[in-house]
Amino acid sequence: MGPATHYLDITEPFALYRGEHLPGLTLAWESWGQLNADRSNAVLILTGLSPGPHAASSERDPEPGWWEEMIGPGKPIDTRRFFVLCVNSLGSCKGSTGPASINPATGKPWRLQFPELCIEDIARATHRVVEHLGIASLEALVGPSMGGLTALAWIKQYPQTVRRVALISTACSATPFALAIRSLQREAIVTDRNFRDGTYTEDDWPEVGMRLARKLGMITYRSAREWQGRFGRRRQDYFPATLFGMRYEVESYLETHARKFVGSFDPCCYLYLSRAMDCFDACDSDISLQALFDRSFSGRALVLGVETDILFPLHQQQELAAALEATGADVSFHALASIQGHDAFLVDFERFGPPIREWLE
DSSP states (O other): OOSSOOEEOSSSSSTTSSEEEEEEEEEEEEEEEEOTTSSSOEEEEEEOOSSSSOSSSSSSSSSOOOOTTTTETTTTEEEEEEEEEEOOOTTOOOSSOTTTTTTTTTEEEOHHHHOOHHHHHEEEEEHHHHHHTTTTSSEEEEETTTTHHHHHHHHHHHHOSSSEEEEEOOBBOHHHHHHHHHHHHHHHTSSSSSTTTGOOOSSSHHHHHHHHHHHHHHHSSSSSSHHHTTTTOOOOSSSSTTTTTTTTTTHHHHHHHHHHTTTTHHHHHHHHHHHHHHOTTTTTSSSSHHHHHHHHHHEEEEEETTTTSSSSSSHHHHHHHHHHHHHHHHEEEEEEOOSGGHHHHHHHHHHHHHHHHHHHH
């Protein structure tokens, strides 16, 4: 039995949305279930900023995936019916080409020499994997968080190639609040003394900047309501107490998650993907969101949002649903009452599972 992760190597130049190009690229992907004879049962999962292609376990890799409860036999995305595909985003460091990859011209990592990356580039690179598998159109496209931006970029560039689309905790473009948070995250990384204009080494990683960026992210991924019940003002005893150090459980929670993240994600990949999210606007080549959907999608849509999400607030999903409805598309919109904020789609399966199952049935 072969490895779970597959790699597609593209050796010819790959043109990018802003006019630059890559001399070639590699894309990492995993799949579950079987492609049917006419290749019409493919469901493509697009990821958020940090996950890799391992969305679910398999016989080849029994390690639980980042969306384990959603993908598999009898689960909401049922692999007995569908061929489920997850591709690591271009620009990431989880197997696909990105700023952490080797630049063939120098033999060193690309880092800040990597060309400007757009969400449209991620969609187009992912499309190459789908083409490689001989899939002309998708049964469903599923986009949570940044993956929802990529889903919108997909239908913008490949109109009428998707029969169903799920836009989950996502938006047409970023709010000023999201722009501000990601700006601070990037500033924390690039001002770390070890960042050195992207010339950091494995031994001198910009750890402080990455920890702070992750903590800022964690604050926006969850909700104040959840933390009130989960932590309150309880004291922590996991980390040594210092004068201005960690005193409360919520602080040690952030520190634990930050430390896990530091070694698992490349700083430049984080910067590039973060900036790509900021710059994306689904409507930049259409006069309105409704015009985009009129032109590019006429299938069955699902839009999911969470009442406590401050990073992609609920009014943004309402905007997507309203634009879809205005085109006459079959659209289901759910405002979920989860207290777990933006990250709810990764943890609150009791609420997210049923509408996704129903949409696919």
